[in-house]
Amino acid sequence: MSAEYAWWTSAVVYQIYPRSFQDSDGDGIGDLRGILRRVDHLDELGVDVVWFSPLYRSPQDDNGYDISDYQDVDPLFGTLDDLDEVIGALHERGIKVVMDLVVNHTSDEHPWFIESRSTRDSPKRDWYWWRDPRDGFEPGTRGSEPTNWGSFFSGPAWEWDEQTGQHYLHLFSRKQPDLNWENPEVREAVYAMMRWWLDRGVDGFRMDVINLISKDVGPDGALSDAPVASGLYGDATAASANGPRLHEFLQEMHREVFAGRRESLLLVGETPGATVEDAQLFTDPARAELDMVFTFEHMGLDTVDGDRFQHRPLDLRDLKATLTRWQAGLAETGWNSLYWDNHDQPRVVSRFGDDGEHRVASATALATVLHLHRGTPYIYQGEELGMTDAGFTSFDQYRDIESLRYVEEKRAIGEFDDEQLLRALAFGSRDNARTPVQWDASAHAGFTTGEPWIQVNPNHDRINAEDARADPASVFHYYRRLIALRHDDPVVQTGAFTLVWPEDTEVYAFHRAQDGIRLTLVANCSSDTVERDAAELRVEGASVVIANHDDPPQAPSGRLRLRPWECVVYRVEESAA
Known part of the structure; x- marks a missing residue:
């Protein structure tokens, strides 16, 4: 390479x-x-x-x-x-x-938050997001939250604290208060902790919801309401993702933590709501931020209006279009x-x-x-x-806080009956991936x-x-x-990507090419036998690199017949073709 x-x-x-x-x-x-x-x-x-x-x-x-x-x-x-x-x-x-x-949030049992919550005069009060109730509302009642931001785990993203008479922000569970990255003391404490782990022998970090650390804060310290599509609360991603100082914070992190040992490390960011254009900035080596990010776009293609629990059939054309857009967008800069x-x-x-x-x-x-x-x-x-997937059939089998709160919220408003809710969890619950390794x-x-x-x-x-x-x-x-x-x-590592048959609803095919060598993948992504015109793949005379059947079709020039879920990767020396 x-x-x-x-x-x-x-x-x-x-x-x-x-x-x-x-x-x-x-x-x-x-x-x-x-x-x-x-x-x-x-x-x-x-x-x-x-x-x-x-x-x-x-x-x-x-x-x-x-x-x-x-x-x-x-x-x-x-x-x-x-x-x-x-x-x-x-x-x-x-x-x-x-x-x-x-590091977007801690536990409410972290010493930093315990101290922050102890009194409004605490030296760590500003380590988290504390705000007064909205004017005109009884403190602590629904609607009194400083903004209309919704939590990713259902309900408002603000929790009323009776002891100090303010709300604190939690984009996730109420036991996960958000850190205030506007405070330089917070950032230095985080960087010191990261250096400690690297010194201990860790080779990098996967950064949880890292693009939420910068909130859209006005000059007066105010946070704005989020757009509301339906219901009482606005979308937490729209309200808090990719804030104005995000790249500044990531570049500062690089200088303070990774400088001098960068080449041996792996830095990947989980970035909900990030676009290809965002990812180009995050992963451009010249900007010294991240090596790569986790995109979420392809994981929402079989959901309804972004609700992970509501299923619609996947259209393979949508999957190909989404992944191809990311391949093209990061082909020259980023990863x-x-x-x-x-x-x-x-x-x-x-x-x-x-x-x-x-x-x-x-x-x-x-x-x-x-x-x-x-x-x-x-x-x-x-x-x-x-x-x-887990195949659970009753609510008491689930453990995931997001799933259980989804059920609680939907029952409260009478939106679904229990049979519908069980179907929703069977499709979308995070517990599907959390059953023990077999x-x-x-x-x-x-x-x-x-x-x-x-x-x-x-x-x-x-x-x-x-x-x-x-x-x-x-x-x-x-x-x-x-x-x-x-x-x-x-x-495979660095070859150029070209999609074939973008409108095919059953077959996923593409080329990877570099230095006169081309690999062509063709995969039947259906449970039916299919046939296609192999001439369009240009694989006549090619060798098979890998296949998931012992007897794959050997570089046909005419019709290509693929069994259910059969895939083949062909190798072509284009310079000799």
């Missing part, structure tokens, strides 16, 4: 959601010593980076995204010494470690992150694929489509096994000897790592081949 490209252009990242990865002590919650037991799984898979969802000390209101101590490990997961041991074991295998960085699954998204094989008869074929086809795009692929734990067919899938914090998917008796490792045709071994392909082939 050309030296002008950073190391992470050929890398693959694996996300671990610790509480659901592997339990070592029988308490039903995954932990660090459990992760230590499974580092060889990651090594065998071939990934280059492991990203840990939050391990920090936390009351666990939002499963660790409410942090009460940034420089300690929550006892649920173990100790700092345990984490050091895990980092050492991964480093020994050549795997870098990225920590989740959650893409590529993902289907994560801790906030349902399982892709259930969502965009066919998790029944064609589970293996659709899991591998979708993986090929993703990994053959230009960008850094992310694998979420269990994705490499073809794990499916290691074997034993009780609780080999995840724990105790009672798991959330129910194990009952299909673990046929979908698990032990069986997958023994089956050369498994999803696991296919992922190993995909990862090796990215490591070895410069065209």
Whole structure:
């Protein structure tokens, strides 16, 4: 690969959601010593980076995204010494470690907030967003909130504090007050914490909702109302994303934290609501902000009006158009992150694929489509096994705060009956991705000897790592081949992207080309057999690079017949064509 490209252009990242990865002590919650037991799984898979969802000390209101101590490990997961041991074991295998960085907000049990809340005269009062009630309303009543911003977890984004007679801002749970990044003391405290982790051996950060840290503050310190499409509260993303000082803060972070050690690190930002144009700014190396961002656009294509719980069928043309726009937008400046699954998204094989008869074929086809795009692929734990959605059938099986508050809100206004709400959760709940990793067919899938914090998917008796490792045709071994392909082939890493058949509703096809070599991917993204004119693909005489069937069509010149969810990648030497 050309030296002008950073190391992470050929890398693959694996996300671990610790509480659901592997339990070592029988308490039903995954932990660090459990992760230590499974580092060889990651090594065998071939990934280059492991990203840990939050391990920090936390009351666990939002499963660790409410942090009460940034420089300690929550006892649920173990100790700092345990984490050091895990980092050492991964480093020994050549795997870098990225920590989740959650600095838009803290827990309300963080010492900073406890002090801030203690009195209006607290030295840390201005570390968070405190505002008086709206004029003309009884303090603490609905409508008295300083702005109409809605929380991502339903309801208002302001919580009344009786003790000090003001509201505080929380874009997420009321137990997750937002930090005030306008205060330079806040920023320096965050930077000091980040330097501490880098000195401890961490190789970078995945920055949670990082584009929310700058709010649109007026000269008088006022925050404006958000537009309201329907209901009482405005959209939190529209009200708070990509504020006026965001790039200033990120560039300051680079100077204060990353200068002098930047080349070895990975910095990825989660940026809800970000456009291609935003991403160009975030990821332009000359601006020294981030390496890549997580786009959300493709994850909303099968939802209704952005409501993650309301489903509509995915139109493959929309998916192709969205991903292609990001490929084109970041082709010259910046870089893409590529993902289907994560801790906030349902399982892709259930969502965009066919998790029944064609589970293996659709899991591998979708993986090929993703990994053959230009960008850094992310694998979420269990994705490499073809794990499916949870299949929960009752409310008491769910644990996710966002899902449970959605049910509470919809019941309160009588919008849906329970049957509709269960369908909504079955489609959109984050718990679909949070069931324990299925290691074997034993009780609780080999995840724990105790009672798991959330129910194990009952299909673990046929979908698990032990069986997958023994089956050369498994999803696991296919992922190993995909990862090796990215490591070895410069065209996969940095080749130009060209979409084929943008209006095809069943077949996803594109070219990647560089230095006279072209790779052409063609994937049937349906559960029916299809035929297409292969002449348009220009693959006659090509060799097969990777395919998810043992007997793929060998570079046809006429009609190309693809079985349900069949995918093939062809290699053409264009200079000799």
